[in-house]
Amino acid sequence: MQGERPERDQRAAGSEDIDVLIVGAGFAGLYMLYKLRELGFRAQVVEAGSDVGGTWYWNRYPGARCDIPSIEYSYSFSPELERDWRWTERYAAQPEILAYLGHVADRFDLRRDIRFDTRVMAADWDDAAGHWAVTLDDGSTQPTPHLILATGALSAPKTPDLAGLDKFRGDILHTALWRDDVAIDGKRVAVFGTGSSGIQAIPQLAARAAQLTVFQRTPNFAVPAGNHPLTDEDRATAARTLRADREAARHSPLGFFSAPRPGAAKAQDPAARTQRFEEQWGAGTAGMLLAYEDLLFDEESNGFAAQFIRDKIAGIVADPDKRRAITPTGYPLGSRRMCSEIGFYDAMARDDVTLVDVRENPVIDMTADSIVTQSGGYPADVIVFATGFDACVGAIKSIDIRGRAGLSLRDDWDNGPRAYLGLAIAGFPNLFTITGPGSPSVLSNVVISIEQHVDWIAQCLAALRARGGAIIEAEADAEQAWMAHTDEVAQQTLFPRADSWYKGRTRDGREVFMPYVGGVGTYRVRCDEVAAAGYAGFSIRERTSI
Ligand code: NA7
16 A cells, blocks of 8 residues: 655664664564674664663563573573573563573673664665665664564553543553552552453552552463572573473474473363373463363363363452452463463452452543442552553554555554564565564464574575575465465464454454464474575565666
8 A cells, every 4th residue: 555654854874884674672683683793794773672671671560570481481592691691580580581681682792783762663665776764763764675573572562542541640550661660559559451461460569559459351361370499400400401402392382391291181081180280280371281282272171271270260269259250261271371370369369459340340431540430439549551562563563664665564464464474574575574473473482483583584684695685575475375374273273262462353354363373393394494495485586686
């Protein structure tokens, strides 16, 4: 679609001669920069935050913690880095992950090529020149042959459009844009949302606030994180098998280190099944989902695991009304993002924590110091939105990207995202997305998925360079076939049975399941085959033809 846009400022005097511009300095952007430098490319990162970290820079809410074991949720590209960094807990808290990424930036001297406090506003493909003109929020324009979006799948925060919010005079926070200058202690705090962020923040907020009111729309399944400090012995044990575990994870369904598992839950006798769930209870979200091979495929087997968790909740939350409201029903376990909890159900059981089910009792207005629902008002000094993200597409759509013939990516993706292998988009030459829609991304250990994408893109750029800087673009047919395949694979699982942020929507209301659920290992093989076949499904144009 050809859109209208005002003239942009000309290229800034200080703009640099670069080969690749990378947007974002989180896990993906940092490794991309490292890798490209290693291959002799001139790469520059543009980052809106004041430091590295990406999602771990912004999400500083109390309780923010990874729900994948730290040793798995870390880079594998440098054995020296693996050896020197000592994770202190099984599941690292946000400050430790941020410190890790800061260490990576320092250790590999990455900061000198990162432009902080700068937001990418737009990018225009110039077909005649064979490059992108990238517009930054200081008004300058940076030309670059290649543009890589390392913008993260969960990085564009969403705030609900609640009636009367403009009348509220207290403080308003979002978990993904947390500020420490807002007082919580002794205040009346209202939290909206019980996804991963809400479930992590609620116990901490309950301990500090005078009273806490939780506005819940959909209850989620949460399992105990099973967090504990890591001892030297834990680290030494992990180090002994780390190489092999990493390699196995790269070829596994979800990218986790995992032991072999029994096949079908429904094939086991009830006592053995309960015993198995008990063992996995406390082994984190992946532990529960990987208890049996068929939990994400078979409704009956899934139902056993879901009921096991419901029974656990019933054992913690005594109040029958709260228990009913907080217990997830109506969708399969794992078909919405599973949550990991440390004291969430205990916090919800407290007398000074009120639960409002907004499906039964919607918010209809606000006053200066209260939230008004159909059944009455709830006083609040602070509102915390734990309402999540415009997942998988939001950060990309926040940039006004125009491809060949002025095609607007934003307009195009308003009709549901499309991408070939989740890596490239037809109509947008020399542009790559790291963990884009159509790749395992949010349904995998994302660090493993990031490393795989970065390695693949780097290899591709080297191949293009060897051909004199040839220009690459995904072919529309290959892209369409890949999106159809992504959907077909998802339909074989229980994922489509739930309303979740894994889904996007076309203009005519059709659902697009965004992550590729065929498995991290299968996906890797497919990407490698595409590269080995001379980038099958991509068109490559020699620069001399420009
Ligand atoms: P999520 O998982 O998208 O959770 C957002 C929550 O906010 C979810 O429970 C929503 O309910 C809820 N929500 C949204 N709007 C409202 C309103 N208006 N009222 C009440 N509740 C609302 O985001 P998170 O930040 O928790 O986690 C995202 C991922 O980040 C996480 O999985 C990790 O991978 C890291 P809904 O389900 O839409 O009914």
